[in-house]
Amino acid sequence: xxxxxxxxxxxxxxxxxxxxxxxxxxxxxxxxxxDDQVFALKDECPHKQGPLSQGIVSGTTVTCPLHNWKIDLxxxxxxxxxxxxxxxxxxxxxxxxxxxxI
Amino acid sequence: MKEKLVLVGNGMxxxxxxxxxxxxxxxxxEITVFGAEPWPNYNRIMxxxxxxxxxxxxxxxxxxxxxxxxxxxxxxTGDAVVRIDRAGRKVLTGQGEEVPxxxxxxxxxxxxxxxxVPGHDKKGVIGFRDIADVETMLEAAKKYxxxxxxxxxxxxxxxxxxxxxxxxxxxVVHLMDILMERQLDAPAANLLKAxxxxxxxxxxxxxxxxxxxxxxxxxxVKFADGSEIEADLVVMAVGIRPxxxxxxxxxxxxxxxxxxxxxxxxYDPRIYAVGECVQHRGQTYGLVAxxxxxxxxxxxxxxxxxIARYEGSxxxxxxxxxxxxxxxxxxxxxxxxxxxxxxQDPGMGSYKKLVVRDNRIKGAVLYGDxxxxxxxxxxxxxxxxxxxxxNTILFGQHDLGDAGHGDETRVAALPxxxxxxxxxxxxxxxxxxxxxxxxxxxxxxVKAHTKAASSCGSCxxxxxxxxxxxxxxxxxxxxxxxxLCGCTEYSHDxxxxxxxxxxxxxxxxxxxxxxxxxxxxxxxxxxxxNYYLLANWPGEYHDDPxxxxxxxxxxxxxxxxxxxxxxxxxxxxxxxxxxxxxxxxVADKYQVPEMKVTGGQRIDLFxxxxxxxxxxxxxxxxxxxxxxxxxxxxxxTVKTCAGKNWCxxxxxxxxxxxxxxxxxxWGSWMPHKFKLAVSGCPRNCAEATIKDFGVVCVxxxxxxxxGGNGGIKVRVTDLLCKVGTEExxxxxxxxxxxxxxxxxxxxERTAPWVERVGFDYVKQAIVDDEAQRKALYERFKYSQQxxxxxxxxxxxxxKDQHEFQPIEITAA
Ligand SMILES: Cc1cc2nc3c(=O)[nH]c(=O)nc-3n(C[C@H](O)[C@H](O)[C@H](O)COP(=O)(O)OP(=O)(O)OC[C@H]3O[C@@H](n4cnc5c(N)ncnc54)[C@H](O)[C@@H]3O)c2cc1C
Ligand code: HEM
Ligand code: SF4
Ligand code: SF4
Ligand code: FES
Numbered sequence: 065x066x067x068x069x070x071x072x073x074x075x076x077x078x079x080x081x082x083x084x085x086x087x088x089x090x091x092x093x094x095x096x097x098x099d100d101q102v103f104a105l106k107d108e109c110p111h112k113q114g115p116l117s118q119g120i121v122s123g124t125t126v127t128c129p130l131h132n133w134k135i136d137l138x139x140x141x142x143x144x145x146x147x148x149x150x151x152x153x154x155x156x157x158x159x160x161x162x163x164x165x166i
Numbered sequence: 167m168k169e170k171l172v173l174v175g176n177g178m179x180x181x182x183x184x185x186x187x188x189x190x191x192x193x194x195x196e197i198t199v200f201g202a203e204p205w206p207n208y209n210r211i212m213x214x215x216x217x218x219x220x221x222x223x224x225x226x227x228x229x230x231x232x233x234x235x236x237x238x239x240x241x242x243t244g245d246a247v248v249r250i251d252r253a254g255r256k257v258l259t260g261q262g263e264e265v266p267x268x269x270x271x272x273x274x275x276x277x278x279x280x281x282x283v284p285g286h287d288k289k290g291v292i293g294f295r296d297i298a299d300v301e302t303m304l305e306a307a308k309k310y311x312x313x314x315x316x317x318x319x320x321x322x323x324x325x326x327x328x329x330x331x332x333x334x335x336x337x338v339v340h341l342m343d344i345l346m347e348r349q350l351d352a353p354a355a356n357l358l359k360a361x362x363x364x365x366x367x368x369x370x371x372x373x374x375x376x377x378x379x380x381x382x383x384x385x386x387v388k389f390a391d392g393s394e395i396e397a398d399l400v401v402m403a404v405g406i407r408p409x410x411x412x413x414x415x416x417x418x419x420x421x422x423x424x425x426x427x428x429x430x431x432x433y434d435p436r437i438y439a440v441g442e443c444v445q446h447r448g449q450t451y452g453l454v455a456x457x458x459x460x461x462x463x464x465x466x467x468x469x470x471x472x473i474a475r476y477e478g479s480x481x482x483x484x485x486x487x488x489x490x491x492x493x494x495x496x497x498x499x500x501x502x503x504x505x506x507x508x509x510q511d512p513g514m515g516s517y518k519k520l521v522v523r524d525n526r527i528k529g530a531v532l533y534g535d536x537x538x539x540x541x542x543x544x545x546x547x548x549x550x551x552x553x554x555x556x557n558t559i560l561f562g563q564h565d566l567g568d569a570g571h572g573d574e575t576r577v578a579a580l581p582x583x584x585x586x587x588x589x590x591x592x593x594x595x596x597x598x599x600x601x602x603x604x605x606x607x608x609x610x611x612v613k614a615h616t617k618a619a620s621s622c623g624s625c626x627x628x629x630x631x632x633x634x635x636x637x638x639x640x641x642x643x644x645x646x647x648x649x650l651c652g653c654t655e656y657s658h659d660x661x662x663x664x665x666x667x668x669x670x671x672x673x674x675x676x677x678x679x680x681x682x683x684x685x686x687x688x689x690x691x692x693x694x695x696n697y698y699l700l701a702n703w704p705g706e707y708h709d710d711p712x713x714x715x716x717x718x719x720x721x722x723x724x725x726x727x728x729x730x731x732x733x734x735x736x737x738x739x740x741x742x743x744x745x746x747x748x749x750x751x752v753a754d755k756y757q758v759p760e761m762k763v764t765g766g767q768r769i770d771l772f773x774x775x776x777x778x779x780x781x782x783x784x785x786x787x788x789x790x791x792x793x794x795x796x797x798x799x800x801x802x803t804v805k806t807c808a809g810k811n812w813c814x815x816x817x818x819x820x821x822x823x824x825x826x827x828x829x830x831x832w833g834s835w836m837p838h839k840f841k842l843a844v845s846g847c848p849r850n851c852a853e854a855t856i857k858d859f860g861v862v863c864v865x866x867x868x869x870x871x872x873g874g875n876g877g878i879k880v881r882v883t884d885l886l887c888k889v890g891t892e893e894x895x896x897x898x899x900x901x902x903x904x905x906x907x908x909x910x911x912x913x914e915r916t917a918p919w920v921e922r923v924g925f926d927y928v929k930q931a932i933v934d935d936e937a938q939r940k941a942l943y944e945r946f947k948y949s950q951q952x953x954x955x956x957x958x959x960x961x962x963x964x965k966d967q968h969e970f971q972p973i974e975i976t977a978a
Binding site for chain 2: 078086094121123
């Protein structure tokens with residue numbers, strides 16, 4: 065079941081950057097890659113809850129600003145030797161609008 | 167269809183190449199490995215501790231069978247490749263397997279050289295190379311008493327030590343009059359010999375073996391002078407010969423080793439070779455550090471990235487005999503014209519010698535006290551000019567008390583619970599544990615697995631020392647140049663030069679030109695490139711916010727709870743009641759939970775929510791404040807003392823000069839944070855001598871000091887010169903900053919920069935060369951035109967709003 069919610073225009077998210085979406089229960093970080101793919105993760109690093117939305121995006125990973133864990137945008141899981149996952153949410157882009165399903 | 171890669175030789179260099187390759191491109195090849203030994207890949211270096219009973223075989227396995235399986239590698243142990251069919255592109259093994267290849271990697275290592283004297287093939291005569299040899303020695307030690315080790319080099323002494331630990335009576339026979347003559351000079355070798363003798367080892371020096379005696383099994387050794395001794399076990403450790411038979415038979419060009427070019431390719435371009443079997447630019451290597459460097463290069467080319475070059479290595483050696491500390495590197499025997507620095511304390515059994523040429527270390531021998539070995543080796547490889555601390559260099563790095571190298575050298579003595587990385591709370595025990603259990607060799611590995619040294623980096627030296635003391639010289643410190651990050655093989659210097667020479671003005675241009683592996687770069691190189699481009703092309707390059715750390719992107723310091731701190735700039739620390747009132751009003755309005763007067767003489771407002779930042783800045787900006795850049799790799803503060811206007815000791819207007827300096831320099835982006843101070847007299851209340859640029863006023867003018875910092879390791883400044891006017895202070899300061907901005911590596915503070923390039927070099931540019939100073943100053947002022955735009959004001963006026971405004975959605 066998908067509850068698609070329109071959250072923003074694609075242009076509102078900077079390339080290789082992110083926006084924070086506040087919901088009732090948590091913050092979601094929505095990322096945009098160089099080639100305009102959009103991903104959404106719960107805005108909490110699996111390490112010590114660092115705000116992933118504030119990290120540096122490259123390829124399809126984001127590097128957490130607190131201790132440099134590298135998180136895969138698609139799965140929400142840490143890459144390399146680190147271990148742990150945060151929640152990943154589905155997104156889609158249609159007619160320049162970004163939708164999120166939580 | 168995947169291409170097929172076959173590795174011959176399941177040893178240290180070959181498997182390391184596969185590890186590097188899997189990191190770069192795990193999917194490219196279908197990999198098959200043949201190893202003549204019945205084991206998965208193990209740490210050959212650690213055979214000596216296994217022999218000495220300090221470790222077990224299980225302890226030294228580097229990659230167990232599960233690792234091969236997980237990575238889809240077909241492993242054939244106990245099966246040697248006997249022929250390479252180059253025309254048919256396949257290998258044939260002793261057990262009759264036939265495997266085709268698209269690329270072949272030879273890593274056949276070397277064989278111990280067995281002196282062909284009569285009797286050399288008797289039972290009980292062996293080399294010291296693999297687990298089987300160790301097992302033979304351990305067996306013999308149970309049954310027999312007397313062992314002779316032929317060869318008094320590194321390997322021979324480690325074997326002798328191990329046999330002695332197993333209760334054997336050991337005599338070392340050596341052809342020369344100096345033990346370990348390839349690593350030691352005579353005084354150090356004599357100290358070594360004396361302390362081994364004290365442990366019960368016997369020596370026959372300048373003695374040549376002529377025959378192994380005994381019927382069937384070795385029973386004794388006969389020497390050229392006719393004398394004989396008893397021996398139930400004879401270990402030959404007189405050198406190694408690259409194992410080239412297989413390659414030679416396949417018609418691949420070999421000399422002493424398999425000849426390879428800088429890309430580790432043999433004369434057959436489909437065939438690569440790494441490790442001890444290789445000869446590169448006429449050199450063969452017998453230590454792992456250079457082999458690991460080769461592995462990296464070979465992997466780079468196998469992954470078809472094709473940009474890495476192996477350019478040879480300088481190696482260093484340590485002896486792994488418990489209780490004996492010995493270190494050697496480079497050209498340790500002086501040549502004519504060299505200078506030698508020697509510190510000898512026979513009572514303490516210690517000896518240190520450095521060979522110096524043109525104020526640069528060329529070689530080192532340390533005995534007894536080797537704790538500074540890593541440091542000297544670093545200075546040697548970096549070609550650091552040591553003139554500034556030559557008079558104390560032999561006393562070691564701790565004696566310098568500087569921040570530059572950030573190295574705490576007494577690391578071996580630290581307890582396991584000593585915290586090494588304050589940033590990530592990592593203790594020595596955890597690091598040692600990770601190195602041992604995960605088989606780590608490089609600083610990067612340790613960073614990745616423990617997070618130690620991965621944040622502020624100031625403990626890097628400590629971590630390197632722990633690595634060095636834990637894995638011995640297997641520690642991969644060799645890279646003669648450090649790549650900027652994992653995305654490239656090029657160093658900071660090469661990239662800075664490239665940006666200038668080739669007028670690279672965008673990040674994509676830099677990454678394209680230097681063939682970055684990763685189109686977006688990573689969190690390490692993006693901020694560095696962004697800085698280099700900003701510093702080189704002021705007014706042309708547009709800052710890329712997405713390549714800045716969050717602190718610089720949000721113009722505030724992110725705190726551990728995700729809130730931010732705000733520090734308005736107070737020029738020279740001066741303030742007015744209106745300013746204080748304005749700050750107080752802002753604090754009230756946004757309910758700032760805590761305020762503090764910082765050591766940089768301004769006021770820090772903590773606990774601000776990100777969404778409030780733009781509003782708060784707007785208010786501050788309307789009250790006339792600009793950002794204090796307390797968050798940035800940028801000009802931080804100019805600390806001042808009371809000075810002549812008030813203080814009875816004051817000689818000049820230190821506060822006024824501080825304000826002028828801050829007005830000149832604020833807003834400037836730097837490789838790292840940059841702090842200034844001005845003290846009104848030599849009492850130095852503003853602590854100007856631990857700043858990046860410090861001014862100490864005196865009656866007759868202004869003393870200028872550079873390259874200091876506080877921090878984990880304090881470094882006191884060097885006195886640059888004295889000038890007569892405030893205008894001159896501004897000019898020298900601007901020129902120094904610009905030199906640093908243009909030439910230092912990103913994240914390198916002035917202290918290590920000055921030490922790396924040499925104080926004389928900086929002084930020459932700023933003081934002696936007036937034209938250069940003026941040009942630097944002009945360039946600095948030009949770039950300041952674009953830098954002195956208050957980021958707070960810009961945001962308050964609407965720039966980058968998306969950075970601060972969350973999108974709110976309520977439950978669907
Ligand atoms: C006791 C000892 C102590 C050492 N201590 C140190 C030290 O402290 N520091 C240091 O830096 N170095 C040390 N070394 C040297 C270091 O171990 C070697 O430099 C390193 O292991 C060489 O790696 P390699 O991959 O070239 O060869 P190896 O590790 O020897 O691997 C080659 C492998 O290829 C296999 N092989 C050969 N031919 C074939 C074939 N035709 N088919 C299939 N397999 C084949 C061999 O059986 C072997 O397993 C030490 C060596 C020894 C023996
Ligand atoms: C070695 C690594 C260091 C790190 C990681 C570090 C980190 C920090 C951080 C995070 C802050 C900001 C606090 C905030 O406002 O949120 C800060 C502020 C400050 N630090 Fe450090 N610091 C280091 C070394 C030093 C040294 C050596 C000195 C002085 C000699 C120093 C002096 C200050 C001062 C004066 C401030 C106040 C902020 C200002 O007025 O700009 N720091 N430091
Ligand atoms: S440094 Fe000298 S002039 Fe400045 S406050 Fe201290 S004593 Fe006074
Ligand atoms: S402000 Fe500086 S000294 Fe204080 S806790 Fe933070 S990093 Fe450490
Ligand atoms: S909280 Fe993300 S790396 Fe520590």
